[in-house]
Amino acid sequence: MSAVNSDSPRIGVYVCHCGSNIAHMVDVEEVRAWAEKTLQSEGVVVARDYKFMCSSLGQELIQKDIQELGLNRVVVAACSPHLHEKTFRAACEKAGLNGYLCELVSIREHASWVHTDREAATEKSKMIVAGGVKRVRYDEPLDPLRVPIHKRTLVVGGGIAGIQAALEIANAGYPVYLVEREASIGGHMAQFDKTFPTLDCAACILTPKMVDAGEHPNITLLTWSEVARVEGSLGNFQVTIRKKARYVDEDLCTGCGICTEKCPKKVLDTVFEAGLGYRKAIYTPFPQSVPKYPVIDTENCTYFVKGKCKACQIFCPTGAIDFEQQDEEITVEVGNIILATGFQTFDPRRIPQYGYGRLANVFTSLEFERMSNAAGPTGGEIVLRDGKTRPESVAIVHCVGSRDRRYNNYCSAICCMQSLKFAHLVKERTGAEVYNFYIDMRTAYKDYDEFYQRVLSEGANMVRGKVAEITDAARLPGEEGKLIVQVEDTLAGRQRRIPVDMVILSVGLEPQRDAYETAKLFGISCSANGWYTEKHPKLDPVATMTEGIFIAGACQGPKDIPTSVAQGAAAAARVLGHIQVGEMSMEPIRASVDEARCSGCRICNGLCPFNAISFHDDRRVTEINPALCQGCGTCVAACPAGAISGTGFSDAQVLAQIEGLLWDVRETVERRP
């Protein structure tokens, strides 16, 4: 396709009705007539309006004009370029016109849908069209950048979403690095006892997947490891991973567990056992851990603290304990990255009136999960903090830290179902009286409401109201020695005090404490709440704004296991698509330096966060590496010599668009003599 001389533009303007979406607020016919007449001086040779420009008939209209009227520029006034820019570019390409010589300007999102005065919206639309026409004159034909895609993939986070993603890709025959910062994969799901609404045993359905991932020939498992640096872009990322020292030689260790057995040091396990149980200083988080190799917790290991002990080393039958092991950094090359970094739970100490940490028998949901788990610290017995007394009455508080403007505004999505599951388990195991305190019962999705009905029929009490306080200060007969839940029952319309033996706080989900740092590391964005931002909330939920980086599971927002699994598989499908095609096209929006005009001032040198700008000492000029440039244009704006130009958003294009947008007022501005 040859470059078109912008001195002789032949521009076609196409104004869309979008059914009545645009036409009801913008006089489309008037915009068309105005453009054809007034913008003739700018090179407009034809202007048309049509019911749906994006339809095949609408596209054919443009293509016919390109061929019959010899158009060399096209302006479509319709919806947002984020919706249909590709559609119209492709339509132009089919008619032999380079797609980048087509401008889509938005008179729907930016005019008809946001204004209420038809006349004003029509006038504004004319100016938007004029801006597009002025700009399109300076558009240049471009070709998309082609990037080869590396076949290896990095999955960060070994919870259920990450495991699913890794397995999908590995099963399709492509290599995956699965990085997990804890000593075992499994994530939160490995801590749970039962899963709602089917009451499947979590370990029974998760551990086979963990073993699959651990033994898969295409999966390189990197546990006790964290991503330290990420460089490169879609198709070719260089990722540096820090493998923390385990002090156990993975080649020699058989996972027999003698070291853990012999270790004399007991440590409170605040991670996997949620503070309810103990582990040793050399440990695997849980019996089914994948991989089976233990790690040494150097903060608590007697040898690391006092310099003496080495019991593990003495008893290890294969000599696998290595106290001299060091952290190690490895760099891998991958084409795509999936982030499945999960969530953390809300710390209920932030709500002092609920007494967590002060009142012994107030538990968090995670503590209850461990307690009801047969492999947990109480062997599945639901007991009070003393470790032996069975509760006769249990309160389950929903929405702790969720749907509360003081903590988190959002609904954590899983707590209603989790709380109903707890109600069922307490009833089944202890026969205790159960009270669920809820704001609204949210049991959407398959078989969830049926589960709610089942729990109701089992005799759990549902109290609609937000709990005000949990206290041990007895005021009424029957309250002595109990925890009293103070609540406004909004269905009964009165204050109630309900004495119970045990309280379970169904704490909400929050982004990981370092979610923001992780987002920065990978160059993706977080919402105001800290969840990772998807490319489109409805139509592109697993992609991010950064090409080649995908998100899955609860790091994108609170979600349950089925949805996390679905997202893991969806992200994997997107990555497999990239790998299969082998090459991706990217927007050719890049900055470049005109060496003849570069004065070598180096003002731009410090501006690029992608290290795309380098200075040539010998030639005294700056150069931009197009493979690293992301096209933000900051250096273009900074160059005092005008030596840097940015394709797609050149100074000439933007300045011309400004002139067009101000078409009506420019004429009335009094010119200087």
Add this chain to the structure above:
Amino acid sequence: MTFEPVLIGFTCNWCSYRAADLAGTSRTKYPPNIRLVRLMCSGRLDPTFVLKALAEGADGVLITGCHPGECHYLEQNYKALRRYHLLRRTLQSLGIEAERVKLVWASASEGLQLAEAIRQFTEEIRALGPLRWNARPELRSEDAPLEAVP
């Protein structure tokens, strides 16, 4: 006739332009005085663009970008912030009210907030009155008294 200001808004492709799209899809209303220009990043905003808009008849310019820490290009919105402060001082020294240029942050999900910021800015410039770049004698005259420059 009441004064209807003409405003130019510079938007970032990744956040505020999408916020404007979102305002549209959610049918949030704002005054029609603003006309938007899409850039890839607020960091692309050459201060010349703002001066050009004011010179061509705009009464005010709204610069919008991603919230600090949320830039699609990691940190280029901070560069926009630096230029913005410099630009305001330059405008003042030219005898133009610094308030005619305003910077607001708007993420892609903040359609409502962006619409509100546009509404507010429109009222601010309406209260300030027309710029009339070429009609103001203190800006036109070659020998303008020094006091005219704040």
